[in-house]
Each structure stands twice: as structure tokens, then as C-alpha cells.
Amino acid sequence: MKPTLKRSNAPIFWALFGAGGMLSALIGPMLVFITGLAVPLGLLLPADTMSYAHVLAFARNWAGKAFILAVIALFLWHAAHRIFHSLHDVGVHAGTGAKLVCYGLALVGTVIAAWALLAVGF
Amino acid sequence: MAEGQKTIEIEVLRYHPENDTEPHAQVFEIPFTDDMSVLQGVQYIKDHLDGSLSFRWSCRMAICGSCGMMINGVPSLSCQTFLRDYYPARVRVEALAHFPIERDLVVNMEGFIEKLESIQPYIIPREARTLSEGEYLQTPEQLGAYEQFSSCINCLLCYAACPQFGLNSRFVGPAALALLHRYNADSRDGGKAERMELVNSEDGVFNCTAVGYCSEVCPKHVDPANAVNQNKTNSAIDYFLRFLAPKGGAR
Ligand code: SF4
Ligand code: FES
Numbered sequence: 001m002k003p004t005l006k007r008s009n010a011p012i013f014w015a016l017f018g019a020g021g022m023l024s025a026l027i028g029p030m031l032v033f034i035t036g037l038a039v040p041l042g043l044l045l046p047a048d049t050m051s052y053a054h055v056l057a058f059a060r061n062w063a064g065k066a067f068i069l070a071v072i073a074l075f076l077w078h079a080a081h082r083i084f085h086s087l088h089d090v091g092v093h094a095g096t097g098a099k100l101v102c103y104g105l106a107l108v109g110t111v112i113a114a115w116a117l118l119a120v121g122f
Numbered sequence: 123m124a125e126g127q128k129t130i131e132i133e134v135l136r137y138h139p140e141n142d143t144e145p146h147a148q149v150f151e152i153p154f155t156d157d158m159s160v161l162q163g164v165q166y167i168k169d170h171l172d173g174s175l176s177f178r179w180s181c182r183m184a185i186c187g188s189c190g191m192m193i194n195g196v197p198s199l200s201c202q203t204f205l206r207d208y209y210p211a212r213v214r215v216e217a218l219a220h221f222p223i224e225r226d227l228v229v230n231m232e233g234f235i236e237k238l239e240s241i242q243p244y245i246i247p248r249e250a251r252t253l254s255e256g257e258y259l260q261t262p263e264q265l266g267a268y269e270q271f272s273s274c275i276n277c278l279l280c281y282a283a284c285p286q287f288g289l290n291s292r293f294v295g296p297a298a299l300a301l302l303h304r305y306n307a308d309s310r311d312g313g314k315a316e317r318m319e320l321v322n323s324e325d326g327v328f329n330c331t332a333v334g335y336c337s338e339v340c341p342k343h344v345d346p347a348n349a350v351n352q353n354k355t356n357s358a359i360d361y362f363l364r365f366l367a368p369k370g371g372a373r
Contacts, residue, residue: 005319010328011361014354085331089285 013081013103020078023070031071056120065117073110080106130154130209132163134175135216137223145223147214154209161189161200164215164227177227184341187275190282191227192216197282197339218282220291234278237294240320241302246313264309271304271349273342280336280346286329293329294320296336296346303349318360327353 037043039050048054058064084102092098129151137145152166161179168175177200179189184202191200194214205213221229251258280296281287287295294302302321306314321327330350337347 005323005325007319007322007361008324008326008328011354011358014328015358015362088289089331093289 013077016074016077016106017081020074020076020081023074024078027071028075059117059120060122062122069110069113069117072113073106076106076109077103128154128209130163130205131212132160132167133212133214134164134167134226135214135223136175136226137217138174138225145217149212154205156204156206156209158205159201160191160193160198160203160205160213160215163205163213164200175227176225185275187277190218190277190279192219192282197279199277199279199341202341218278220282220284220288221278229278231278233291234276234281234295234298237298238276238301241294241298241305241317242313243301243305245305245308245311246316248310248312258310260309267309268304268307271300271307271344271346274301274304274344274346275342277341279339279341280344283335283339285333285335286331290329292325294325294327296350297344299327299353300344300346300349303353318357321353322357322360327351327357330354 034045035050038045059068080102084098087093087098087102131149131151133147133149135145136142136148150167150171152163152171159182161182164175164177165179168177177189177191179201180186181188182201184199187199189200190197192198192215193200193203194208195216197218200215215227217223217227218229221231221233224230247258274297276297278297284293284296287293299321302317305311306317327350330347332347332351334347337345340346
């Protein structure tokens with residue numbers, strides 16, 4: 001009894017999921033605090049921390065680009081994976097369709113982020 | 123029953139395929155003493171109230187793994203679960219979840235037995251030794267790497283606990299993967315590459331969504347969730363590095 005086994009391609013999605021989970025756990029709360037509370041309410045940080053000029057300069061720097069891409073793309077892949085598996089858990093077994101929608105959105109988000117980061121120049 | 127005897131109700135999920143189109147509940151009232159296990163409760167029913175009630179048991183001491191049931195919805199060994207913890211409320215016992223019911227509380231284990239065979243649960247010697255060369259030696263660390271995963275008694279509680287197995291019965295599942303890991307992690311064994319094919323496959327570890335309930339219900343502290351998740355890492359490493367290390371697992 002040895003059925004032919006098909007290798008799962010899950011490690012790709014699982015690795016992106018894991019990386020996104022790690023990153024969001026490490027810096028997610030801090031990002032929410034800075035962008036959602038500290039800056040709008042004028043707490044702790046200088047008033048122009050997220051001014052257009054500052055953020056543009058950040059996005060034009062190589063390290064800044066890498067950071068922004070990692071945050072957007074990996075968070076998206078993490079969310080896509082989690083949503084896909086949660087759908088399965090609540091009984092929606094849309095299979096390939098759900099997979100395409102979930103991971104497809106993450107891919108689209110990744111491509112848009114990469115394109116925008118290149119478009120703002122260096 | 124003697125006057126003044128305390129009693130407890132046990133609701134049993136009955137199913138006799140020759141008469142029943144589907145399983146149905148039946149309530150029995152039995153005498154209660156506070157040293158009685160749930161297994162003793164269903165044994166009382168069989169001996170005194172309805173001899174046609176079917177269930178598996180053998181050791182009565184959480185060793186053989188045959189008396190698993192859903193007790194109030196929780197996968198449990200019925201010999202190790204006591205009626206006093208529910209008294210005076212009614213206790214509900216059902217066949218283990220996620221398995222086809224053969225009769226009353228007896229489930230069909232065939233699928234699991236096939237999985238057990240498929241993981242090659244024996245040492246495939248790394249290097250052959252003749253008798254005159256003596257035994258294989260292991261350090262305490264080498265023993266520690268797999269010992270916990272060798273305590274499984276095949277009670278199937280973890281399968282009844284696993285929502286992913288419930289959704290996809292092809293999933294190799296917690297106990298079989300824990301046992302697979304037990305052999306892969308054994309320093310005397312050389313069968314890892316063969317077994318990794320199953321770990322890496324679509325029936326393998328990535329069906330697990332790290333729920334962890336399997337480890338919670340395991341009466342032997344095998345922690346199958348730990349074995350499964352260690353092998354997600356092993357499988358992912360193998361997936362990405364297989365081109366660098368030609369001796370990897372599945373193609
Ligand atoms: S891993 Fe634990 S719960 Fe699962 S079959 Fe083995 S002993 Fe039972
Ligand atoms: S009767 Fe053997 S484990 Fe319960």
C-alpha cells in the first residue's frame with residue numbers, strides 16, 4: 001500500500017505566513033501606536049514625524065523601501081493565509097477559488113506596493 | 123436497586139447498523155458510587171440493563187488505549203474519567219468524533235491502521251550491524267530526542283480532537299505523525315528520507331493549523347502538536363533547500 005504522494009506546496013505560503021506573523025508581532029503594535037495614536041494626537045514624537053517630506057525621504061531610501069515592502073507584503077500574506085484557513089474552519093471549502101482570492105489579493109497588494117515604491121523614485 | 127442508593131443518568135449514543143438508520147441517544151439510570159469510572163458505568167449498563175451495548179475496553183488503567191469515547195463532548199479515556207466529576211448531572215457518552223461508527227461506542231479504526239503502516243513505525247537501521255558487533259548504543263540526549271513521542275497508546279483521542287482531521291480524513295493526523303517523528307528523531311534510524319515524503323505530501327503536516335487540542339486531550343503527554351509543528355519546519359527547510367542538498371525528502 002503506497003499511494004502516490006503529491007508534494008504539498010504549502011511551505012511557500014507557510015513561510016510567508018510565518019514571516020508575516022513574526023514581523024507583525026514584533027512591530028505591529030508599535031506601528032499602530034506611532035501612525036494611529038502618537039502622530040495624530042501629537043504625543044511624544046515631533047509634530048512633523050510623518051510629514052510628507054519625511055515620509056517621502058524614507059520611501060526613497062533603500063532601507064526604507066525594504067522596510068515598507070516587508071511590512072505591507074508580509075502582513076498581507078499572513079492575513080491571506082489566516083483568512084484562507086479560517087474559511088476552511090468555519091466550513092467554507094471553496095478550495096482553489098478561495099485560495100486564489102486570498103493569496104491573489106496578497107499578491108496584488110505586494111505588486112502594487114513594489115510598483116509604488118519604485119515609482120516614488122530614489 | 124437498594125433503597126436510598128444514589129443514582130446517575132448516562133446518556134449513550136446507540137447505533138446498530140442492522141436496525142438503525144442513524145445513531146440515537148438512549149438514557150440509562152445506574153447506581154452511583156464516587157469511585158466509579160465512566161467505563162464502569164457503561165459496564166454496569168451492559169451487565170444489568172442492556173447486554174447489546176457495545177464498547178471497547180481492556181486494561182481499565184489508561185494503558186491499552188481501547189476505551190476512548192466522547193464524554194460530554196470531550197475525547198477521553200473512559201477508564202480514567204470519573205462519574206463523580208459530573209454527579210449529579212447526567213453524563214453523555216458517544217463514539218469518538220470524526221470516525222465512522224461500527225456499533226454503539228465502537229468506531230472503525232481501519233483508516234488509522236493504514237496510516238500507522240504508512241509511516242513505517244519501526245527502525246530502519248542507519249547501518250546494518252551483525253550480532254557480534256553488539257547492540258546499538260545511545261546517549262541520554264539521543265534517547266531524549268524521541269522518548270516522549272514513543273509513549274503513544276493509539277487511543278485516537280487526538281484524532282477525535284483534531285478539527286482538521288474532521289474536515290479531511292486523508293490527513294495523516296497527530297498520533298501517526300508523532301510516531302513518525304519518534305522514528306525520524308532516533309539516532310539509530312536511517313529511514314527519514316522515506317518518511318519525509320509523507321510529511322511533505324498534501325496529506326502531511328501542512329493540514330495542521332496549530333490548534334493544539336490534540337496535545338491537550340492526550341492521556342500520555344505525547345504532545346503530538348509539537349511533533350507536527352517541528353516537522354512543518356523540517357518540511358519547509360527540505361522544500362527550499364532540496365536543490366542544494368540532493369539527499370532531501372520527497373521530490
Ligand atoms: S498521541 Fe496521545 S491522544 Fe493521540 S493516540 Fe497517542 S496517546 Fe492517544
Ligand atoms: S481500558 Fe485500557 S485505556 Fe481505558
